[in-house]
Amino acid sequence: MTKIKLCGLKRIEDIEYVNQYQPDYIGFVFARSSRFIDDTVALQLKHKLDERIQAVGVFVNEPMGHIVSLCRNKVIDVVQLHGDEDEAYISKLKEFISNPIIKAIRVQSREQIKAAQSLPVDYLLLDTYQKAQYGGSGIAFDHRIIPKCSKPFFLAGGLNKENIVTAIKDSNPYCIDVSSGVETDGVKDEEKIKEIIGMVRYMK
Template identity: 50%
Template sequence: MTKIKICGLTRLCDIEAVNEALPDFAGFVFAESRRRIAPENALALRKVLNDGIKAVGVFVDARIEEILGICSQGIIDVIQLHGQENQDYINKLRDITGKPIIKAVRVRSGEDIKAAGGFSCHYLLLDAYSQKAQGGTGETFDWNLAAQVNKPFFLAGGLKRDNIIEAIETLAPFGVDISSGVESNKVKDREKILEIVDLIRR
């Protein structure tokens, strides 16, 4: 069954909503973003997150020491890299933390996906390319390019109620990563979270 990740959680009510919906992963963004959360706030939210939901930390070209500090506090179970991190960087994180690593790919062409396939990460995350954004764009990309993927991947970028089933049936991703698609007025919407998780699970 396709795994579900709800990303960009910042408030207690967001955690209450995912605890009710029970996706597989919950994402905390530690990079520059309107969804950025301070480690101390993420720790407080993690303490009330359902134990069955894995917490993912999203970073963009962060110092390894920053990621290790967050890992050492027990805030996250999975590391997601959304910048220009190279193989040496990934290897060091894997060796030190032992945590699963997701490497995001901003897709412009199949070559972008092929190049990322050589990374020693556990999963790729395919997202739309934008010159303005290193993180999520809220836009889709040409899903046909995903035929180039050679390892388990999360699909991201513009996923919402109206296209999520088509995306899953077309690409059979390991997981889907949803953020803006479960927001209203740029904050997480409980009803949208419950609806999309139920839709995928059914």
């Protein structure tokens, strides 16, 4: 069964929603964006998160020490690198943490995805390429260019109730990653969360 990640949680209410509807992962965004939260808020939210749900920290070109601190203090369970982090950066980070690592790829070609499979990470995350933007565009890309992957991947980029079932059938991701697709006016929407999770859990 395809797993589910809901990204960009910021409020206690968001945590209450996911504790009720049980996605597999949630995301805390530590990169500067409309969904940014600081360490203090992230810790408060993590304390209230159902322990069955894994918290992913989303970073863009972050100083390594900050990531290590959040992992060691158990604020996050999984690291998502969404910037220009290269193989050397990832290998160095792995010397300090044992947490799973996701590397986001802003997809431009099939060959780019194939090359990324050699990175020393546990998962890839395939997201829409937008010039000068590292993610969160709310725009989907052509999933038909995704090759057969040897490494499990998260699928992101403009997923919502209209396209999510087709996206899963077309690309067979390990996990789907939804943010704006479960929001109304930039705020997480309980009914949309319930609907999206229900669609994925019970899709034929």
